[in-house]
Amino acid sequence: MPHFALIDAARDDAIYNLLIREPGAESLFAGTLDPELARAAPYIVELRPESPFRDALQSYGWPRAWGITCHSTAERAATRRALRRNMQAMLPSGQVGLFRFYDPRVWLPFISASQGAELDPWFDPITDYWAPHPRSGATLRISRNGATARITTEG
Template identity: 30%
Template structure:
């Protein structure tokens, strides 16, 4: 087998960091962009260009959560049960996961012939839409994600996909 010099074989003793991200819906917490700037945390808006600037108080944001960070502590103690968004686990960097998720911000409505915003980061979407996607779309959406966690909007329990 030939390996390039940039290739690393991951063995049983290798450590690969799985990251935790929160996708927060500013429609549920409109000042989230202001709060993210106040905390020392890695984050990105899931809209870009003019949409990011014009609709900052309505856009979804992805935030890398670090163990025992002030932002993670604040988020976990203030958001549960309020439908602010979802949590993801991935081995991908913030940039990689952001790029992946941006592909799903809009979906095409073939019946009406128009593009629609897809709020996949809403807990109700995770419960009612994601499990029922056709296999191809489900695989495409979850590519690179190891877990999706959300509150169940009906009974405040944890959903794990």
């Protein structure tokens, strides 16, 4: 089952230079991006065992909230399409804004408060997510447990 990272390139100047060296790394935004936007866009990248990006994420990026990771039953293109459907949110003002779910500081409070059908778009085709705890940096695993998201600490 593929393991993907959902990365916020705006979190650190080093991220983009690592991502462009990763085969198949692709922005979650559609189309050709202006170079300045590309350096700050969200990305999906498969985490391969031999990947320098994987090593950088684990050793440096995880405690600095570079993003979240997930397992999917689908390949990268289908997983990207599913996640792109969740990139907009209705703001209290009625305007539509970018939903930065790939930022663990946004993801954890959101998914913790979600229930029932609200979870459906997040767990198809994805089976599990992982995110760094905002204070301790410990790895949190988020999986679906019926009508709620189950969050457990790993390692």
